[in-house]
Every structure is written in structure tokens, then in C-alpha cells.
Amino acid sequence: MKLDNLLWRFLRRESSKDVAKNRLKLVLIQDRMGIEPETMEILKKDLIALLSRYFEISKVGLQMDLHREDESIALVANVPITSMKIRPDAQAS
Amino acid sequence: MGKAFVVTSGKGGVGKTTVTANLGTALSVLGKTVVVIDADIGLRNLDIVMGLESRVVYTSMDVIQGNCDLKKALVKDRRSENLHLLAASQKDDKTSIQPEQMRKICMELKEEYDFVLIDSPAGIEQGFQNAAAGADAAVVVTTPDVAAVRDADRIIGLLQQRDLNDISLIINRLDQAMVKRGDMMDQEDVVDILSVRLIGVIPEDDAVVVSSNRGLPLALEPNAMAARAFKRVAQRLLGEEIPIPEFREPNWFTGLIQRLLNS
Ligand SMILES: Nc1ncnc2c1ncn2[C@@H]1O[C@H](COP(=O)(O)OP(=O)(O)OP(=O)(O)O)[C@@H](O)[C@H]1O
Numbered sequence: 131m132k133l134d135n136l137l138w139r140f141l142r143r144e145s146s147k148d149v150a151k152n153r154l155k156l157v158l159i160q161d162r163m164g165i166e167p168e169t170m171e172i173l174k175k176d177l178i179a180l181l182s183r184y185f186e187i188s189k190v191g192l193q194m195d196l197h198r199e200d201e202s203i204a205l206v207a208n209v210p211i212t213s214m215k216i217r218p219d220a221q222a223s
Numbered sequence: 224m225g226k227a228f229v230v231t232s233g234k235g236g237v238g239k240t241t242v243t244a245n246l247g248t249a250l251s252v253l254g255k256t257v258v259v260i261d262a263d264i265g266l267r268n269l270d271i272v273m274g275l276e277s278r279v280v281y282t283s284m285d286v287i288q289g290n291c292d293l294k295k296a297l298v299k300d301r302r303s304e305n306l307h308l309l310a311a312s313q314k315d316d317k318t319s320i321q322p323e324q325m326r327k328i329c330m331e332l333k334e335e336y337d338f339v340l341i342d343s344p345a346g347i348e349q350g351f352q353n354a355a356a357g358a359d360a361a362v363v364v365t366t367p368d369v370a371a372v373r374d375a376d377r378i379i380g381l382l383q384q385r386d387l388n389d390i391s392l393i394i395n396r397l398d399q400a401m402v403k404r405g406d407m408m409d410q411e412d413v414v415d416i417l418s419v420r421l422i423g424v425i426p427e428d429d430a431v432v433v434s435s436n437r438g439l440p441l442a443l444e445p446n447a448m449a450a451r452a453f454k455r456v457a458q459r460l461l462g463e464e465i466p467i468p469e470f471r472e473p474n475w476f477t478g479l480i481q482r483l484l485n486s
Pocket residue numbers: 232234235236237238239240241242263268343344345395396397425426427428429431432435449
């Protein structure tokens with residue numbers, strides 16, 4: 131890569147084509163799986179309900195996304211736990 | 224027995240008709256017999272882009288309705304003996320043709336011609352389904368922008384659902400200067416996302432518009448960048464191994480010369 135180009139990219143931080151590429155990769159994961167954003171929301175609620183039986187969860191920092199790693203897709207969730215429930219109010223399932 | 228390709232994209236206006244006309248012409252210049260079919264019924268374009276609008280007498284609709292036989296409906300290109308057009312009816316719409324009828328036309332044409340190129344309408348509805356019905360392979364056209372690439376991915380999925388797995392990608396309207404600035408995805412980016420075989424990159428080129436103004440597809444313009452790109456696509460379709468030129472940044476020397484020439 132030429133120097134002026136490097137400098138250019140450096141000054142502009144992320145190039146718009148990189149933004150484009152990353153956004154496309156993310157949206158295509160959903161498109162390809164046929165997962166609508168609403169479905170993700172429902173999944174999120176279900177997961178929160180399930181985990182809440184065991185932990186006190188902070189919903190503020192909660193993140194849940196599908197990520198593509200090479201050929202596979204992973205569901206990556208980041209769930210901040212404020213405290214452990216002493217006895218899980220688990221129901222028989 | 225020839226081979227039928229559907230030229231498709233999902234998103235409108237990315238260059239399907241341009242690719243069909245120019246690839247058809249380039250293949251015929253290389254000695255192949257070619258029929259291009261306009262499957263955009265009700266919004267026909269291929270005839271005017273190829274400069275054949277005044278010669279169209281019959282359309283695929285007439286063939287289907289039995290008003291004339293297939294041979295008679297084909298319009299010969301002005302410059303090439305090997306190139307014919309089957310025009311679309313302008314007064315009907317996409318629902319007036321059934322996939323089975325398109326398949327039959329393609330089968331018949333493949334018996335006599337080396338290549339059948341089908342110009343699909345935009346979208347994923349019946350027009351696309353009809354265009355794809357008789358195809359053995361697909362040429363997916365996209366431009367290097369987020370909306371077109373997303374739609375191309377959708378079309379690729381739909382083609383695979385129909386068991387059309389012989390899919391080639393053409394990236395159209397690549398603007399080298401924008402790529403260099405980091406403001407346009409390049410061929411690597413697009414292929415990385417779509418994971419299909421790339422058979423050509425067509426640069427953004429004013430000559431494309433000029434040629435459709437004149438109704439003379441580009442293949443005979445040796446100086447236009449896009450014309451050379453279409454020729455290479457045709458050669459690759461014929462099985463020649465031609466590396467896709469990288470629109471690489473000039474090194475300091477050629478860069479200097481370019482700068483001197485431009486100033
Ligand atoms: N490589 C190129 N450089 C410059 N202009 C181009 C290029 N390719 C296509 N164009 C122009 O873009 C416009 C749209 O192209 P075209 O009609 O081939 O798209 P299309 O995909 O067939 O559209 P539709 O979906 O409406 O059928 C035309 O005016 C054409 O001349």
C-alpha cells in the first residue's frame with residue numbers, strides 16, 4: 131500500500147468500504163438464516179427469562195448477536211450477572 | 224447442445240441488460256452462435272440497447288401463442304451473423320408467460336445455438352422465475368454497493384434452491400478511483416461476501432452509455448476498458464484461463480507518468 135493511501139486511511143479512521151463490508155456481513159447472516167430481527171428479539175426475551183431463573187441479570191449491558199466465524203455462525207451473548215440466586219427457582223421442564 | 228444462462232441480479236438497474244447485450248456480442252465475435260432472450264416482459268430493453276428495435280416483428284409471446292414459429296421470431300443482429308435476439312412483448316406482462324413455456328423455448332434454441340443468454344427482469348417474483356426456468360447456469364450481476372450485494376446474495380440463495388448451482392458473478396461499474404480511496408468495495412471484498420466464482424469485473428465506463436445510445440454493443444470497440452472486460456468474460460466462459468486483472472494501484476513510476484499525463 132502506498133504511503134499517501136495509508137495516511138489517508140489513517141486520517142479517516144475506518145474507510146467507508148470497510149464499514150460497508152462489515153454491515154453486509156452482519157445483515158447477510160440474518161438474511162441467510164431467514165432470521166427476522168423480531169425473531170431475535172423473541173429469542174432474547176426467552177433467554178433472559180431462562181437465565182433469570184438462575185441469576186440476577188443486568189439488562190443494561192446485555193448484548194446478543196450472531197457472529198460469523200469463517201464458515202460457521204455463532205450466537206454470542208454477553209450477559210452481565212449482578213448476583214447468583216441462592217436457590218434457582220427452577221421449574222420442572 | 225448449447226448452454227443457457229440466466230443473467231440476473233435481484234436489484235434493478237445494476238447492468239443485466241448491458242451484460243446480456245455485450246456478453247452476447249463478445250461471444251459471437253469469438254465465433255460462437257448466440258441467442259439473447261429478453262425476459263423482461265412488458266418492459267423490454269434489450270432490443271433498443273442492441274439497436275434492433277426497428278427490426279422486431281414477433282416476440283416470445285407470439286411464439287407461445289403460436290402466431291409464428293421460433294425461427295421466424297428471431298431478429299438477426301446488425302453486425303454479427305452469429306447473434307440473434309428474441310424480443311419480449313411490450314403489451315403483456317410477466318404473468319402472461321409460464322415457466323414451462325420458457326423452458327421449452329430455451330430447449331429448442333439450445334439445439335441450434337451454442338449460447339442462450341436470458342436477460343432477467345429485476346426482482347424475485349414470477350419474472351425472475353420465468354427467466355430462470357430454462358437456464359442451465361446463472362450469471363449474477365452486481366455493483367459493488369451494499370444494496371446490490373445484499374440482493375445478489377438473496378438471488379444466489381434462490382438459484383441454489385432451484386438447483387441452479389452453476390453460478391458465476393460479474394461485478395459491474397467498479398470505479399477504480401473510489402476503490403483506491405477506500406470508498407468502494409473491491410472484487411475481493413465482494414467475492415469474500417458472496418462466495419461464488421467471479422468471471423469478470425466491468426469498470427465504470429462512459430463508453431457503455433455511449434454504446435447503448437448508439438445501439439451498438441461494445442465488443443467492437445477495442446479501446447473501451449469495458450469492452451476489453453466483456454471480451455475477457457466471454458473468453459472465460461469459453462474455458463480460457465484468463466486472470467482477472469487487479470485494478471492495482473500504480474507503482475511510483477507509472478503513478479508519476481500518469482500524474483504527468485493528467486496535468
Ligand atoms: N459499466 C458501466 N459503466 C457505465 N454505465 C453503465 C455500466 N453498466 C451499466 N451502465 C448503465 O446503467 C444503466 C442501467 O443498466 P441496465 O439497463 O443494463 O441495468 P438492468 O440491470 O438491466 O436494469 P433493469 O433492472 O431495469 O432491467 C444503463 O443506463 C447503463 O447504460
